[in-house]
Amino acid sequence: MAFVLGxxxxxxxxxxxxxxxxxxxxxxGPLEAAYDYDAISATTSRDRIAAGPRxxxxxxxxxxxxxxxxxxxxxxxxxxxxxxxxxxxxxxREVWVKNxxxxxxxxxxxxxxxxxxxxxxxxxxxxxxCASTGNLANSVAAHAARAGLRSYVFIPADLxxxxxxTTAVYGGDLVAVDGSYDDVNRLCVELAGTxxxxxxxxxxxxxxxxxxxxxxxxVAEQLGWQAPDHVVVPVASGSLLTKIxxxxxxxxxxxxxxxxxxxxxxxxxxxxxxxxATAWLEGSDTIRPVKPSTIAKSLAIGNPADGxxxxxxxxxxxxxxxAVTDAEVVEGIRLLARTEGIFAETAGGVxxxxxxxxxxxxxxxxxxxxxxxxxxxxxxxxxxxxxxxGPTATIRPTxxxxxxxxxxxx
Amino acid sequence: MTVRVRIPSQLRNLSGxxxxxxxxxxxxxxxLSGLETxxxxxxxxxxxDTGTLRRFVNVFVAEEDIRFLDGLETPVPEGQTISIVPAVxxx
Numbered sequence: 001m002a003f004v005l006g007x008x009x010x011x012x013x014x015x016x017x018x019x020x021x022x023x024x025x026x027x028x029g030p031l032e033a034a035y036d037y038d039a040i041s042a043t044t045s046r047d048r049i050a051a052g053p054r055x056x057x058x059x060x061x062x063x064x065x066x067x068x069x070x071x072x073x074x075x076x077x078x079x080x081x082x083x084x085x086x087x088x089x090x091x092x093r094e095v096w097v098k099n100x101x102x103x104x105x106x107x108x109x110x111x112x113x114x115x116x117x118x119x120x121x122x123x124x125x126x127x128x129x130c131a132s133t134g135n136l137a138n139s140v141a142a143h144a145a146r147a148g149l150r151s152y153v154f155i156p157a158d159l160x161x162x163x164x165x166t167t168a169v170y171g172g173d174l175v176a177v178d179g180s181y182d183d184v185n186r187l188c189v190e191l192a193g194t195x196x197x198x199x200x201x202x203x204x205x206x207x208x209x210x211x212x213x214x215x216x217x218x219v220a221e222q223l224g225w226q227a228p229d230h231v232v233v234p235v236a237s238g239s240l241l242t243k244i245x246x247x248x249x250x251x252x253x254x255x256x257x258x259x260x261x262x263x264x265x266x267x268x269x270x271x272x273x274x275x276x277a278t279a280w281l282e283g284s285d286t287i288r289p290v291k292p293s294t295i296a297k298s299l300a301i302g303n304p305a306d307g308x309x310x311x312x313x314x315x316x317x318x319x320x321x322x323a324v325t326d327a328e329v330v331e332g333i334r335l336l337a338r339t340e341g342i343f344a345e346t347a348g349g350v351x352x353x354x355x356x357x358x359x360x361x362x363x364x365x366x367x368x369x370x371x372x373x374x375x376x377x378x379x380x381x382x383x384x385x386x387x388x389x390g391p392t393a394t395i396r397p398t399x400x401x402x403x404x405x406x407x408x409x410x
Numbered sequence: 411m412t413v414r415v416r417i418p419s420q421l422r423n424l425s426g427x428x429x430x431x432x433x434x435x436x437x438x439x440x441x442l443s444g445l446e447t448x449x450x451x452x453x454x455x456x457x458x459d460t461g462t463l464r465r466f467v468n469v470f471v472a473e474e475d476i477r478f479l480d481g482l483e484t485p486v487p488e489g490q491t492i493s494i495v496p497a498v499x500x501x
Binding site for chain 2: 023289
């Protein structure tokens with residue numbers, strides 16, 4: 001059963017049928033899925049969800065896909081772990097890590113791709129495509145392989161080697177474009193107007209983006225159907241942050257959360273690509289595009305499609321933004337790894353470093369229950385961290401050699 | 411000076427289905443005015459009530475976003491292409 005009524009423009013409110021379209025014909029504003037929330041309220045329940053699959057599809061009542069889709073690599077229902085050692089290091093009382101590194105292709109993108117490709121199959125597309133900074137590339141290639149769909153994945157040519165290999169292995173066409181992500185994205189918009197393909201983050205984007213809401217649904221369920229006080233979310237296009245906030249509101253709207261959630265939503269960007277954080281810090285209503293230069297390539301979108309909505313969300317909920325340096329990103333990766341045993345990619349380093357900044361300046365309160373979203377696995381961006389870590393010592397295989405290198409009490 | 415203006419699929423109902431229109435002009439502003447004259451209806455779709463380019467409309471001269479150049483006053487050389495591209499993709 002699908003409860004999606006159609007699509008609605010976020011700018012001017014014009015309504016459209018649930019079709020593979022993504023911008024308002026009138027004002028070019030983004031289209032968003034609209035639901036029959038009363039019908040969802042009458043159907044869904046905590047028990048119904050608990051009886052569902054241990055994947056994101058347990059929340060299918062709140063996703064814009066018909067029935068229980070067969071395209072499921074086992075995405076979602078990832079661990080939410082209480083992070084007391086990280087909290088102590090940051091001077092906070094209660095921090096939880098939503099560990100989305102454990103998805104099938106190692107990032108939260110499996111959520112949006114599960115929804116996008118299920119919808120693409122529903123629409124009857126035989127070819128899927130995307131513009132990607134890497135994580136999406138991995139996920140689209142893998143899911144297309146599983147579904148037997150043809151795929152074209154477009155990436156900036158300077159992407160991390162790990163993300164290139166872990167896309168190419170699935171077959172499908174991988175197109176490296178000489179240019180930035182924003183150049184790739186623009187090319188894909190023009191291609192989407194030329195070919196009858198499902199571009200997951202272009203013409204299927206209104207459906208695709210809804211998959212991110214499951215990161216709010218899971219956190220609430222895992223906290224015993226409660227919303228946290230504060231979430232910290234990495235920001236590239238701004239879609240993830242916007243949809244997480246929407247997810248908490250929807251849970252209350254359909255009766256799954258008793259109390260109206262008051263989640264403060266904060267955004268994390270790298271200083272080398274911080275168009276939204278800059279607007280926040282300057283108190284500006286205008287987001288100026290930038291040319292990215294950061295090791296956090298998965299967040300390197302200089303012209304963020306949902307930047308305005310991410311900015312509005314942080315302002316409306318009492319959240320904040322920070323832009324952290326590449327050195328802080330590396331330290332953020334190491335801090336999370338050494339305190340909690342979780343290895344995050346650079347985007348995770350951005351998020352931890354932002355949490356550290358916001359905790360230090362009081363924007364995240366010491367008594368708040370904080371959830372930090374770690375959205376991609378560290379093995380994807382080895383290059384960024386490898387100059388900073390390595391063997392403590394390299395020795396000959398003898399006891400003496402070890403004793404020379406280390407003084408350890410027996 | 412002839413410039414090719416690329417029309418996104420969302421606006422091709424205003425251009426009689428054409429994906430590209432040759433126009434005369436030396437700046438983005440002149441070209442977009444020329445577009446309105448040739449095919450009335452474009453201006454209200456591209457600009458808000460204050461005459462500012464809508465925030466979800468991107469305009470490129472060749473490969474470059476005009477917000478990195480001189481905005482609507484960006485000069486457009488003879489034979490160049492400008493593209494109107496929806497902003498809400500990606501990520």
